[in-house]
Amino acid sequence: MNILHLKYAVEVAKTKSISKAAENLYMGQPNLSRAIKELEESLGITIFKRTTKGITTTPDGDEFLRRARRIVAQVEEVEEIYRTKRSHKQLFSVCVPRASYISAAMAEFSKHISLSEPAEIFYKETNSNETITNVVRSDYNLGIVRYQTAFEKYFVDMFKEKKLIYETVAEFSYLILIRKDDPLVKKDNISTEDLQNYIQITHGDPYVPSIPLIDVKKAELSDKIDKRIYVFERAAQFELLATVPRTFMLVSPVPKPLMDKYGLTTCKCPQNNKLYKDMLIYRQDYKLTDIDKQFITDVCNSKHNCF
DSSP, rough: OOOHHHHHHHHHHHHHHHHHHHHTTTHHHHHHHHHHHHHHHHSSOOOEEEETTTEOOHHHHHHHHHHHHHHHHHHHHHHHHHTTTTTEEEEEEEEOSSHHHHHHHHHHHHHSSSSTTEEEEEEEEEEEHHHHHHTTTTSSSSEEEEEGGHHHHHHHHHHTTTTTEEEEEEEOOOEEEETTSSSSGGGGSTTTGGGGTTTEEEEEEOOTTSSSSHHHHHSSSOTTTOEEEEESSHHHHHHHHSSSEEEOOOOOOOOOOHHHHTEEEEEOOOOOOOOOEEEEEETTOOOOOHHHHHHHHHHHHHHHHHO
């Protein structure tokens, strides 16, 4: 086994196809198949299974690939250092929920990026499942996971199983985000009954480990609201709220400048008393860098300004 074998296996897992992986690696498909077979024989395990739907990984393969990705990433980092003759590069990657206070922190964080040095910054808004997967696989170094505290045990068990460090960033109940000119804004408190004839804008991919999606939706979504638009992209959510009358969204606290930009405001809904947490996660074998710590500081500052 050598580093090339590891790179080959990681590419096959990424593409889920021997032919596509061979194309990306600029090698012949028979040679790649032979290399993967040699790797499996040297380890004494089966990494990949061929099915009618393509290439899948075995449990042994999943464990091996988790380690292989880390080794390949570390080797590539060393290669990059010497390729650029030790020139310093600012590296940062994070997966986060679609939260405005976090995007505001990202904007503030970006001001700290030095213009005199190379930089590669990755910021991805996605759901909790993809965030956890990306961090475990070392595709991203940091993640922020959002969950309802009623499901905390499921998430904490997963963090421990995946050997992740986890720290609370914020704790809150959702507010109603709605147009400033909507008649409901004049009410001191909005009830779910007030919203029955409104359209709810909501995320399209809720997730709780070990719980079926249908049960997660029941726990997250009110049965008194029967009109919803499921949206995956946060900017589109704001555009809908700003332009479509009688729409609303349940959100964590939002920075005032952003609400002013779209003509929106937040209101309380006492009936919506579910508690949520945003949890910072990273691998136990990962050491936070100065640039990571700067982002975390900016997120905490943004939270204090918005909450």
